[in-house]
Amino acid sequence: MINYRLMTIEDVEAVHAIEVDVFPTPWTLNAFYQEMTSNTQAHYIVAVDDTDKIIGFCGMWIVFDDSQITNVAVLPEGRGKGIGEALMRHAIALSKDKKVNVMSLEVRVTNIVAQNLYRKLGFSDGGIRKGYYTDNQEDALVMWVNL
Template identity: 40%
Template sequence: MADIIIETMKHGNIDDVAAIEAACFSTPWSRNAFADAVDSENYEYIVALDGNDGGVAAYAGMQVVLDEAEITNIAVDERYRGRGIAGKLLEGLVTLCVRRGVKYLHLEVRESNTAARSLYAKCGFEIDGMRKNFYQKPTENAVLMTKLL
């Protein structure tokens, strides 16, 4: 496996990121939404780059408000899954949380998304509630999870 480099997301990564996002989600974020997040001090976005060609293998981001943060996106290009990259991105977000004094890291996940739920449980997130019919396309409950830092 090629080396994977984790670094801050830049505008030059957004075409790759938006393509992965569109392949993974039924209501994907737009290029503009990612560009706004990259420019905002209230968001932290990181990418995992393939050391061979510099292409984006995966990305993750969160919104930070005082001592709380919420993961807004995380996805790994299908060709790079199962190699620990999502775990590394979560570690990267946690490091940024600690640097910014964040104490609670929250997220929402589709009830049926067993891969993501297993990832979050492995990384120390605990279930703290459900939001009924939170998602659309298809309609589905959200599981709310939090990691205490």
């Protein structure tokens, strides 16, 4: 069984390890510590398995009535089990609790699996950010949903 909860500073190293495993240009460990200690707009949810291992996370910045998803990642062994969707649903619920009106995110134009998940959750295409990803200059599709 997977449980979902807010991330704490004690989770930073485990979340960073997932970030490094999943993304070609991962955030630094210090960036996650900064998110937990200095960024009052940062909110993170973690997915924890029944052995108490963090297997996924979703981060967002909530500024006034806008929520921007910063990163969503699930370890390869946890994919295809609805964990990413559940993380996003928890992020949406938290955003609604905080009176957010609009949630947005960027996703690689080649990441069709993620795009399909976001569309399933009600996100619409909003535009393209040319050369957004620094590792290969890939474009990002901006997606948004009214909450």
